[in-house]
Amino acid sequence: MIFFDFGGTLVRTGFGAPGGSSLPATLWSRVLREHRLPDHAAAVLSARAHADREFAGKIYEYVGRVDEYWRRYDDRVLQLLGLTGDLTAFRADLEAAFWRASLGEPFPETAGVLAALAGRGDELGVISNHNDAILRILAHHDLARWFRTVTYSQEAGAEKPDGRVFRLALRRAHASPDEAVHVGDSWEADVVGARAAGIFPVWVDRTGVAGSRDATTVRDLSDLVPWLGSGVGGR
Numbered sequence: 001m002i003f004f005d006f007g008g009t010l011v012r013t014g015f016g017a018p019g020g021s022s023l024p025a026t027l028w029s030r031v032l033r034e035h036r037l038p039d040h041a042a043a044v045l046s047a048r049a050h051a052d053r054e055f056a057g058k059i060y061e062y063v064g065r066v067d068e069y070w071r072r073y074d075d076r077v078l079q080l081l082g083l084t085g086d087l088t089a090f091r092a093d094l095e096a097a098f099w100r101a102s103l104g105e106p107f108p109e110t111a112g113v114l115a116a117l118a119g120r121g122d123e124l125g126v127i128s129n130h131n132d133a134i135l136r137i138l139a140h141h142d143l144a145r146w147f148r149t150v151t152y153s154q155e156a157g158a159e160k161p162d163g164r165v166f167r168l169a170l171r172r173a174h175a176s177p178d179e180a181v182h183v184g185d186s187w188e189a190d191v192v193g194a195r196a197a198g199i200f201p202v203w204v205d206r207t208g209v210a211g212s213r214d215a216t217t218v219r220d221l222s223d224l225v226p227w228l229g230s231g232v233g234g235r
Helices: 021-033 043-054 056-061 064-079 088-102 109-117 133-140 162-175 187-196 222-227
Strands: 002-004 124-128 151-152 181-184 200-204 216-218
Touching: 002 056, 021 043, 043 064, 043 124, 056 064, 109 162, 109 222, 124 133, 124 162, 133 216, 151 162, 162 187, 181 187, 181 222, 187 200, 200 222, 216 222
Parallel strands: 002 124, 002 181, 124 151, 181 200, 200 216
Antiparallel strands: none
């Protein structure tokens, strides 16, 4: 069973890029400006930080209802910004902006590698720190067809490297840890997390910063096919 992380591994997303943590506030300010609403950066950052504290952990209560969660979150930010009136068009444009940013773009080798591994008879799955929107995103990129299972942190009630996400994925795939490999780009979430769960990790180090870190490492997903075909299988 070969599990894959999503953002930074299968798909390049704006949220995972350097400086990606500031992207949500940037999107808010841009859409506010487009609608000729006050877009003071400090106020947006403060309102979002306040909402983040209030909503901490609540997304786990909205499995299957992530759009409702974000509507409630956005309502709170607007309230904190003191914005009232008919904001229907603003809300629609804000949702569209975040949807486009969350889609990202599959890495050039992604589709071909998944097809090759599936053609070998490997079972494929996803383990991601994400919410149920990941199901729509995978379908949008025509990647969903390659995966027998998709497991994400929102439904597990915890984020990688927490073992609950990995254990849920294994149960869903009817696989034991020693029958699985997990491929991901985050050292802590994917390598450390998989190892703690007893799953063999493969680190995708696209930037070449691996140095002397002790892990099986590939520069991109295309290196997986010859590595698995060599018969080592990570064991």
